[in-house]
Amino acid sequence: MSLPKHTDSAFVQVIVPVPIEKPYTYSVPPEMRSQLAFGHRVEVQFGRSRRYAALVVGFVEAPPSEHVKPVLDVIDDHPVITPLQLDFWRWMADYYACSIGEVMHAALPASFKLTSETSIYLLPGHPDDFTDLTDREYLVIQALRNQEELSLDDVKKLLRIDTVLPLVNKLFRLGFIGVQEQLADSYRPKVQKYLRLAPAFRNDPEALHAAFELTQRSERQTQALLAFVQLARNRVEVLQSEVLRKADVKSDVIKALEKKEILEVSEREVNRIAMDDELPQVDIHLTPAQQTAYATIMEQWEDKRVVLLHGATGSGKTWIYKKLLDQDLDQGGQALYLLPEIALTVQVVQRLQRTFGNQVVVAHSGLSNNERVDLWKRVQEGAPLILGVRSSIFLPFQNLTTIIVDEEHDASYKQSDPAPRYHGRDAAIYLASLTGARVLLGSATPSVESFYNSSIEKYGLAVLRERYLDVRFPDLHFVDLRKHKLTKDSQFSRQLVDEIGATLERKEQVIIFKNRRGYAPVVRCLICGWQAMCDRCDVALTYHKYRNNLHCHLCGLQKQIPIVCPDCASNEIRLEGHGTQKIEDELKIIFPDARVSRMDYDTTRRKEAYHKLIDAFEQQEIDILVGTQMVTKGLDFDHVGLVGVLHADQQLYFPHFRAVERTFQLLVQVSGRAGRKETAGQVVIQTYNPTHPVFADVAMNDYQSFFQRELLSRKQWLYPPFFHLIKITLKHKVKGTVVGAARLLAHRLKEHLGNRVLGPAEPGIARVRNQYLMDIGIKIERKPQASASVKKLLREQIAQLHKERGMTTVRVNVDVDPG
Secondary structure: OEOOOOOOOEEEEEEOOOOOOOOEEEEEOHHHHHHOEOOOEEEEEOOOOOEEEEEEEEEEOOOOOOOOOEOOEEOOOOOOOOHHHHHHHHHHHHHOOOOHHHHHHHHOOHHHOOEOOOEEEEOOOOOOOOOOOOHHHHHHHHHHHHOOOEEHHHHHHHHOOOOOHHHHHHHHHOOOEEEEOOOOOOEOOEEEEEEEEOHHHOOOHHHHHHHHHHOOOOHHHHHHHHHHHHHOOOOOOEEHHHHHHHHOOOHHHHHHHHHOOOEEEEEEEEOOOOOOOOOOOOOOOOOHHHHHHHHHHHHHOOOOOEEEEEEOOOOOHHHHHHHHHHHHHHOOOEEEEEOOOHHHHHHHHHHHHHHHHHHEEEEOOOOOHHHHHHHHHHHHOOOOEEEEOHHHHHOOOOOEEEEEEEOOOOHHHEOOOOOOOOEHHHHHHHHHHHHOOEEEEEEOOOOHHHHHHHHOOOOEEEEEOOOHHHOOOOEEEEEEHHHHEOOOOOOOEHHHHHHHHHHHHOOOEEEEEOOOOOOEOEEEEOOOOOEOEOOOOOOEOEEEOOOOEEEOOOOOOEEOOOOOOOOOOOOOEEEEOOOHHHHHHHHHHHOOOOOEEEEOHHHHOOOOHHHHHHHHHHOOOOOEEEEOHHHHOOOOOOOEEEEEEOOOOOOOOOOOOOHHHHHHHHHHHHHOOOOOOOOOOEEEEEEOOOOOHHHHHHHHOOHHHHHHHHHHHHHHOOOOOOEEEEEEEEEEOOHHHHHHHHHHHHHHHHHHHHHHEEEEEOOOOOEEOOEEEEEEEEEEEOOHHHHHHHHHHHHHHHHHHOOOOOOOOOEEEEEEOOO
16 A cells, blocks of 8 residues: 655554554655555654654545644554554454554554654674664764663754654664663564685685685684584585584684684574474374364354364363364465463473474563564564464464464453453454454363354354373362361361372372462451551452562562561461462471472463473472462373362352353363373362352263353343443542542443443452552443444543543543453
8 A cells, every 4th residue: 555646745644552542644745755655654743742653554635634743754664564453453442442552552562662762772793884874873873882772862862863763773673773662671683693604715625725724823713614614514604603512612713713804704683483493293193083073173164264162171172273273284374373371382382393393483471572573573474373372363464364262261361451451262253354264262161152152053163072092081079178177277178188198109190279379368466357458459468488578469569577466566467378388388298208399470470480390290300289270271291190179169259250150160170180091080179168059060070051050140140141241440549539430420321321330339459559449330232233332432421531620530441341
């Protein structure tokens, strides 16, 4: 798409990564018109002084007003996004009731969102050749040699010009500088050095003898040259790192050879996401049950774009995914394989790489800024298979033909903050409708909404009931904690302790599930009842033993545990409750010879920690693994003989319409970690209410019974899948202000929507980070027109609220289809 030709002026519409509803119009100077196309970034002034790298998303022949600012300069030679991506962004902004700028901010890597607050620094391995640089560009390089970093304002003052983003972008692309934003990691291109013989020695063996004569006074130089010659037998260039490793010398030796004009050194930017070696491929052989499910999926895809694969835990759904992906990649398609969170990628990445080798690239929210940019480039180049979390739906796909959403029921697919508050599964389905891709949703415990859509034939359905290689389903035992607790302070029943001991004697492994991290959730004074609370949130502080401090899991506040009670000065302060740290300690006391480890957020926050923990457990270097929900999420281990669930009621009575559904899913998923081909695994579930119907469904692995009962409840109380929900949260530092704003907004909405509006009400946690909260709920009939009209009304009423005196600073967050 190019600019329309005008004799006088032309105008572009741009979006910037800030919360604005619509594109802004800028004029284009005549000399820039031939350079612009859809998806290019341009430098614009937004507001009084701020400058942004804005995206060109449209062209108009006339401006909306006479006061139109000009585009300052063009940053890119090639488009950053495609028209299809913009269509997807617009849908997301409309459906999830947020701004297009917020979607842009979420979608693009940080290095694509340059602002006037950006700073630059000199890269350590920058090129030594400055001949292609202008005087201004060279002046910036010289300034960075004397100063660690420069802001873009500093560059403007240095060069005495106003437009510097194109210059910065050029130096960035050439590998001279890195770019660092205030709230983002810097992007530093990965540069590798390559060696080749100088022209005088390149094609003449006799001349090469002369080269060795030049190095005869230096043994290390001779070793390096010999190593190069050996490595370069079948290639012209050799990686410098290979030569250094083979010759066991340092880089100063290569510099000496370069100075003697024996070797030439060149630098090349490489993509971090690319894999070094293609791994051996594995043949995909399906069992008869898997083959039947595979055939059903292919048949259903003939007339339905979305198919649900309901496969039991351990049934080998991944083999079916690999078969589908293999067929897709053979036909030149691009596939997206979604997982709910980083924790699940370890084993799945290994399995996919064993089958598809270097066709697999991995995308998740834990990537550094460097890796995000490299990933974006790799997908633009047509990477065949992308394995990623929910944010990978924003990548610039070129030929997306298949999307697989594994563990589609998982709550981690829902983005909570900041906007857009999208659901990765639902957004992926809409993305597929834009690209023409097919979607497969997979789960042993499908969400009620997805299974309902298959029951009304909106989605196709394939069922896989048998476990892979005839592995037996585990035997479940329910223990009533009211009668069989080991001791008053213990979290273990006698039956669970006996089962752990028997399992360890059989040289099998144990997984213990407790959905509460930390050591003690409550720190209380036994005399006056004082409880350690967060200063900024209405929640109790959790004691973490290994840090020896109190920690708020909402805002991150950390405090030392008091020696005496701050209210009554008593020293009778006690730790109450059990988190994963305390469970770990108790197990070490009960089983002193067992190797016990813990898997929760605290032990896996470092980049490689989760991988190391999983590898150790797979290698049977750990006997008992204590974990939070991480241990329930699709991990497969060969030697797990027992799974223990310490408090199965914990989520069951949570005040949420999905409480029963999530309890069922969690227990079935964690039970699926047990079992071997020869013997059935054991699952011990401890509960204070063993007669609850959901436990009977878990014991029988009866999804249909759970689904039918849950569907009746949802229909009676007007919840999904029969109604859409919208949750509105208002925030302000003054409680009276937020209460007044919530009441006013709810009143105005009720004038139009009547009893569809619920509240306002104070949530269970009424203060977070010193902001007081109020909630309003809306239930809408499941009709597209009704939903669209309510969202339009909501935008209008929020805008009106912010015009009221004293309410301009009230934050209003809209969450469509809350998790």
